[in-house]
Amino acid sequence: MVNPILDIKRECRALVEQALAAAMESGQLERSALPDFQVEIPADVSHGDLSANAALVSARTFRKAPRMIADILAGAIRLEGSSFDRVEVAGPGFLNFFLGREWFSQDVLHVLKEQDQYGRTAFGGGKRMLVEFVSANPTGPMHIGNARGGAIGDTLASVLDWAGYDVNREFYINDAGNQINKFGLSLSLRYLQVCAGEEGSPDDSYMPEDSYHGQDIIDHARAFYALHGDAYREVSEEERRRALVAYALPLNIEGLERDLLRYRIRYDRWFKESSLHESGEAARVVEMLTQKGYTYEEEGALWFRATDFGADKDFVLRRSNGFFTYVVPDIAYHYNKLVTRGYDKAIDVLGADHHGYVPRLKAALQALGVDPDRLDVVLMQMVRLVRGHEVVKLSKRSGKAITLVTLLDDIPIDAARFFFNLREANSQFDFDLDLAVEQTSSNPVYYVQYAHARICSIMVKLAAEGIQPRAVTPADLAALTAPAEIELIRRIAQFPEEIAEAARSYDPARITRYTTDLATLFHKFYNACKVIGEDESLMQARIALCEATRITLENALTVLGITAPVSM
Numbered sequence: 285m286v287n288p289i290l291d292i293k294r295e296c297r298a299l300v301e302q303a304l305a306a307a308m309e310s311g312q313l314e315r316s317a318l319p320d321f322q323v324e325i326p327a328d329v330s331h332g333d334l335s336a337n338a339a340l341v342s343a344r345t346f347r348k349a350p351r352m353i354a355d356i357l358a359g360a361i362r363l364e365g366s367s368f369d370r371v372e373v374a375g376p377g378f379l380n381f382f383l384g385r386e387w388f389s390q391d392v393l394h395v396l397k398e399q400d401q402y403g404r405t406a407f408g409g410g411k412r413m414l415v416e417f418v419s420a421n422p423t424g425p426m427h428i429g430n431a432r433g434g435a436i437g438d439t440l441a442s443v444l445d446w447a448g449y450d451v452n453r454e455f456y457i458n459d460a461g462n463q464i465n466k467f468g469l470s471l472s473l474r475y476l477q478v479c480a481g482e483e484g485s486p487d488d489s490y491m492p493e494d495s496y497h498g499q500d501i502i503d504h505a506r507a508f509y510a511l512h513g514d515a516y517r518e519v520s521e522e523e524r525r526r527a528l529v530a531y532a533l534p535l536n537i538e539g540l541e542r543d544l545l546r547y548r549i550r551y552d553r554w555f556k557e558s559s560l561h562e563s564g565e566a567a568r569v570v571e572m573l574t575q576k577g578y579t580y581e582e583e584g585a586l587w588f589r590a591t592d593f594g595a596d597k598d599f600v601l602r603r604s605n606g607f608f609t610y611v612v613p614d615i616a617y618h619y620n621k622l623v624t625r626g627y628d629k630a631i632d633v634l635g636a637d638h639h640g641y642v643p644r645l646k647a648a649l650q651a652l653g654v655d656p657d658r659l660d661v662v663l664m665q666m667v668r669l670v671r672g673h674e675v676v677k678l679s680k681r682s683g684k685a686i687t688l689v690t691l692l693d694d695i696p697i698d699a700a701r702f703f704f705n706l707r708e709a710n711s712q713f714d715f716d717l718d719l720a721v722e723q724t725s726s727n728p729v730y731y732v733q734y735a736h737a738r739i740c741s742i743m744v745k746l747a748a749e750g751i752q753p754r755a756v757t758p759a760d761l762a763a764l765t766a767p768a769e770i771e772l773i774r775r776i777a778q779f780p781e782e783i784a785e786a787a788r789s790y791d792p793a794r795i796t797r798y799t800t801d802l803a804t805l806f807h808k809f810y811n812a813c814k815v816i817g818e819d820e821s822l823m824q825a826r827i828a829l830c831e832a833t834r835i836t837l838e839n840a841l842t843v844l845g846i847t848a849p850v851s852m
Contacts, residue, residue, distance in 0.1 A: 285404050285448075286394045287780040288387075292367050293323045296334045296381050299368070303360035304338070312356045316345050329774065332372065332380030339377035350377030388770060389761035391777045395832040396756075403839045407784040408449030414621050415441040417633035418544065419456040422536045423467040424498050426543060426688040429635055432667050434688070435704035435845075437633040438549045439792035440662070442843045447787035452552040452627075455540075456617060459533060460558045461610055468525030470496040471532055474505035475524065479514045504532040543689050547697060548845045557613050565616040565624075566608060569652065570601050578651045593647035596640065611641075615648045622649070622658050631790065633662045633709070662790050665712040667704070676717060695720040698846045702729035705796045705844060723852075728800055732837070733849050735803035739834040740850040742815055746827065749816065756828040763822045764829060768812040772805045772829065776836050783843070792844070799840045806833050 300321070307313040321338040339354035346353055354377035361371050361379075369384040395402045417437020420430045438453065445451045458464075473491060491497055508516075508531050516524045541554070560566045570586070573579050578589045584604030591598055600609050621630040634642075638661070646656035669676045669686060677685060691700060699720040706728065707713045725731045746753065764773065779798065786794040815826045838848040 285401070285406055285780070286398065287405050287784070288391050288394065288777040289325070289781040290405075290784070292334060292383065292387070295367055296323045296336060297321075299361050299363070299366060299371075299381075300336050300338050300357060300379065302362070303357045306360040306362075307356050310360075312360070313346050313348075313353070318342055319345060325778075326380070331374060333368075333383040333774070334381045335374075336379040336381070337377075338379060339373075343377075353377060354379055385762055385765070386758060388764065388773045389758040391773055392761055392764075392828055392832045393756075393758070395776060395835050396828060399835060400839060400842075402835055403779045403783050403843070404446050405448050405780045405784050407447040407787060408444060410448065410450055411628040412626070413441075413444050413449045413451045413629045413631060414454055414625075414627040415444070415451060415631045415633070416454045416456055416621075417441075418549075419458070420540065421458050421463050422533055422540060423463050423496060424500055424536070426540065428667060428669060428686060428688070428691065429664070431547075431688045431691055431700065432704045433633050433635070433664055434544060434547055434549050435701045436662065436664060436709050436792060438547075439701070439705055439795070439844055440631070440633070440790060442845065443783060443786045443792050443795060446783045446843055449787070453550070455544075455551045455554045457537060457554055457556045459537075459556050460561055460613065464529060464533070466495055467533070468529045470501045471505055471508075471528035472521060472525050474501050475508060475528060476517065478505050478509045479517045500536075504528070504535070508532070546692060547688065548701070555617070557617070560613045560616045560620070565620060566613045569616045569619055569648075570608070570612060573601070573648070573651055576651060588648060588651070590644050590647040593650045595644045595647040599644055611644065611648075614645060615652075618645060618649060618659060619652055619654065622654050623652075627658075629658055629660060631660045631662065633664060636663045636665050636710070639663060660790065662709050664709040667712065668714045669717055670714045671717045698733070699727070699729050701845050702732075702796060705793050708791055708793050728796075729846065730852075732799045732803045732841070733847070734852050735806045736834060736837045736841070736848045737850060737852040738810065739806070739830050739837075742827075742830055746816065751816065751823075753827045753831065754824055756824050760821050760825045761828065763825050766813055768805070768809040769826075769829060772802075772809045772833060775802050775805050776832055779836050779840065795840055795843050799837060799844070802833065802837060802840070806837075809833075 300323075301318070304313070304318050308315045318338065319341045321336055321341050323334055323336045326332055326335045339350045339357060342353055343350045351373065354373040358371050358373050358379060363369065363371065367383055367387045368381045370382045372380045372382070374380050398404075415437055417440075418426070418430050418434050420426045426434075441451050441453050469492070473495065505528070508528055511531075512527075516527055519527075537554070541551075544551070570579075573588055574586070578592065579601065580587050580589065585600045586602040587598050588601050589598055590596075599611060601612055602608050618630055621627050642661045642663075646659055649659060650656045669691075686694075695717060703715050703720055719727055720729075721727075723730055725734070743753075764770070775798075779802075782794055782798045786792055809829070813826060815823065815830060817823070841848045
């Protein structure tokens with residue numbers, strides 16, 4: 285695995301540190317420890333490929349002006365045998381390093397050698413990460429928030445995998461508690477309605493306000509009746525609900541799995557909330573908190589002293605009626621992730637409405653002796669669907685409320701996954717349904733995929749003209765000196781570091797932006813540099829650059845779970 289940008293940053297840092305040691309040895313600078321300094325890529329690379337601020341942060345240490353320190357260091361830097369061909373002092377004292385031409389040739393060769401592994405890094409060091417996302421209630425279809433959470437969570441897991449983590453994806457099935465009680469109530473009422481010969485409709489006024497009114501509940505009731513007739517009409521309400529839930533819930537879970545597979549999301553495990561109650565894990569965490577002295581009773585309820593651990597308020601673990609609150613299985617679940625199964629990190633992708641819930645959960649983990657920093661939560665803002673600048677709530681085809689399934693009936697899966705990762709999770713944005721189906725350069729996913737297809741068409745044209753790509757040498761690649769070529773190679777080189785940065789910040793939108801940038805630079809290169817018809821060596825160098833771009837684009841799209849078409 286190569287990471288060209290990380291490698292040259294380390295090389296640059298080493299050159300500065302060696303120059304510092306030489307300057308101290310010669311007496312130009314006093315002997316002292318150099319404060320930590322940054323090596324970064326300048327916003328304007330005409331000022332240098334890398335820039336170090338060592339002189340600026342050490343002015344107080346050496347009691348000299350930054351510009352004077354920078355001049356001393358620049359004079360002491362030895363570039364022989366390095367990736368750089370010159371260093372300049374700029375502004376108040378920045379050290380700007382310029383890469384030699386050989387580095388750009390080597391980068392193209394790295395990509396051609398690594399092929400579908402290019403971009404993978406060792407950043408994560410093999411640490412075990414569990415990413416939980418979507419985890420929609422299995423009582424109905426998935427909504428648009430789940431659609432965004434699915435794209436973000438699945439792509440984040442992919443980014444972490446490419447960054448060198450050992451990653452698992454998990455869906456937490458809320459198959460216990462109040463929502464299942466409501467599910468059973470709703471099914472029972474609809475079943476009795478079918479038994480009575482009534483048609484039923486989602487807006488029946490006699491259905492309780494807190495019940496589920498969707499067509500899916502009616503469909504389940506009718507299907508159950510088709511199997512059992514009115515056999516459950518006269519049994520106890522508890523028995524009827526239990527039978528209906530036992531019938532309908534597995535079907536809903538199968539539907540969730542089927543719909544998510546269509547969305548290209550495959551989980552390593554589907555974890556049932558009910559298993560925490562059946563195994564006693566939910567009760568056990570309450571007992572542990574009580575034994576540690578972190579609970580108290582008030583008006584018959586058992587409270588957790590969350591404020592002792594930085595939460596905004598204490599909260600109830602067990603109600604006065606003896607039943608646990610929803611947070612107890614959540615605490616047990618995360619304890620199971622981090623202690624029982626021993627993941628190094630648990631990452632949850634949740635809606636922004638969980639903002640207040642997170643510190644309470646972390647407080648409980650801390651009280652149980654678990655480092656709360658081992659739980660990271662990506663909070664996701666809402667997304668609005670728009671068409672023709674108007675907010676859309678109904679599917680154009682079905683006329684029903686837009687769910688994940690109806691969304692995928694209206695737009696391509698590639699567009700859905702790309703658009704939901706256009707912005708950071710914590711940002712709100714409008715999803716333009718019209719733009720998502722456009723086959724123009726205005727549609728960002730089409731624009732990126734077209735760049736990949738354009739490269740494939742170049743290769744087809746080469747074959748048609750009897751031109752065979754061959755293995756290129758650094759001498760061939762040294763001919764790639766046009767600004768458009770250098771810009772493209774430089775951006776290709778940044779892909780592994782983009783993966784690492786996306787993993788560090790839990791921001792898969794970085795990869796979406798990267799693909800757009802790379803596509804833009806390829807189109808710019810394509811328009812500026814003729815591939816076929818140049819002298820043989822330059823032609824082969826440009827063919828190699830096209831192939832390196834194609835590999836990088838395909839790998840980035842693979843991370844995003846998006847196809848890389850060979851023609852469009």
